Amino acid sequence: MKKLRDQVAVASLALVGSIFNLGCERHSASEQYYLIAANIGLPYWKTANSGLQAAAARYGVKAEMRGPYTLDAKAEADELDAMIARHPAGILVSAADPKLMQPEIDKALGAGIPVITMDSDVPDSQRLYFVGTNNLQAGRLGGQRLVQKLNGKGNVVFFTIQGQLNAEERLKGYKDVLADHPGIKVADVFDMHGDSGAAMDKASEYLGRKGADAVSAFVCLEASAGKDIAEAFKRNNVKDKLLVAMDTDQATLDLIKDGTIDSSIAQKPYTMAFFGLKGLDDVHHYPPTEKLTVDFDLESNSPFPSFVDTGVALVDSTNVDSFLKSKPTQ
Numbered sequence: 001m002k003k004l005r006d007q008v009a010v011a012s013l014a015l016v017g018s019i020f021n022l023g024c025e026r027h028s029a030s031e032q033y034y035l036i037a038a039n040i041g042l043p044y045w046k047t048a049n050s051g052l053q054a055a056a057a058r059y060g061v062k063a064e065m066r067g068p069y070t071l072d073a074k075a076e077a078d079e080l081d082a083m084i085a086r087h088p089a090g091i092l093v094s095a096a097d098p099k100l101m102q103p104e105i106d107k108a109l110g111a112g113i114p115v116i117t118m119d120s121d122v123p124d125s126q127r128l129y130f131v132g133t134n135n136l137q138a139g140r141l142g143g144q145r146l147v148q149k150l151n152g153k154g155n156v157v158f159f160t161i162q163g164q165l166n167a168e169e170r171l172k173g174y175k176d177v178l179a180d181h182p183g184i185k186v187a188d189v190f191d192m193h194g195d196s197g198a199a200m201d202k203a204s205e206y207l208g209r210k211g212a213d214a215v216s217a218f219v220c221l222e223a224s225a226g227k228d229i230a231e232a233f234k235r236n237n238v239k240d241k242l243l244v245a246m247d248t249d250q251a252t253l254d255l256i257k258d259g260t261i262d263s264s265i266a267q268k269p270y271t272m273a274f275f276g277l278k279g280l281d282d283v284h285h286y287p288p289t290e291k292l293t294v295d296f297d298l299e300s301n302s303p304f305p306s307f308v309d310t311g312v313a314l315v316d317s318t319n320v321d322s323f324l325k326s327k328p329t330q
Helices: 002-025 043-059 073-084 098-110 135-150 165-178 196-207 225-235 250-257 269-285 320-326
Strands: 032-036 062-066 090-093 115-118 130-132 154-160 184-191 217-220 242-246 263-266 307-309 313-315
Touching: 032 043, 032 073, 032 269, 043 062, 043 269, 073 090, 073 098, 090 098, 090 269, 098 115, 115 269, 130 269, 135 154, 135 165, 135 184, 135 217, 135 242, 135 263, 135 313, 154 165, 154 196, 165 184, 184 196, 196 217, 196 225, 217 225, 225 242, 225 250, 242 250, 250 263, 250 320
Parallel strands: 032 062, 032 090, 090 115, 115 130, 130 307, 154 184, 154 217, 217 242, 242 263
Antiparallel strands: 263 313
16 A cells, blocks of 8 residues: 555656646747837836846746837837737837837737737737836825925926826826925926936026026936936035936936935836736737737736736835845846
């Protein structure tokens, strides 16, 4: 009897081992995934690429981030079109211009290529789902900081990229909060077109306003402007203005630590890309029974969520050291 039990145990272990091996071997080094974005030289996208590569290493597949090094929405759409022609296992997309990216995303799904959006959504496309920040909540979090620091009054200027959905949602979140505080007024919304140098020049101009037109707070709705506006503060020896940045690149965190930047709204680009590739990998290996072009948002038995919220947090002098310690290697 003992011999029989031993034989059964060995057989069970062998079965578990074979199942485990099948799970490991289902991936192939020939599987290729892409993350398509714009302005990919920014520290934000380097962090996202770290998450992408970590997920690729875990699953034993290949992944590459591609796109223009400037905020060139047309070049980004062209890059997506070129990658569709390669028919990869899946594509992550962050859209600089949703209108340009929508037909390309639908083209990919029509060709049987899974597409998940991250960071900046294209909700009118057939993308499977969106992984990223609740940008309305991000804006509301920043708006609450303004109310707290301005004591209910002052002029605020925003630095944004018009037409990019995530930035527009953040601005709406700020305005939602400020609507209950009429003493805080939106003096201007400046479209920097992805050029942080333009943000520095405009910030210097705003700093010259006096009297009733004086600007009390500067708010960044995207990642690159914070450090350049901070430089304008330093050049003009400004100590009495509020600067709320976006994201957690090294320069921004250092400027929070030295007090030039009051705070920043932190996202999780590493998590977005990691989870996004994980989702694409799952669709590639376990595709839904329906065509990928089905509107899964309307399916009560959809295998996909509509939105995966990766979280948002406020970074200030009280917790900046924790963020500095936890930054992923790029």
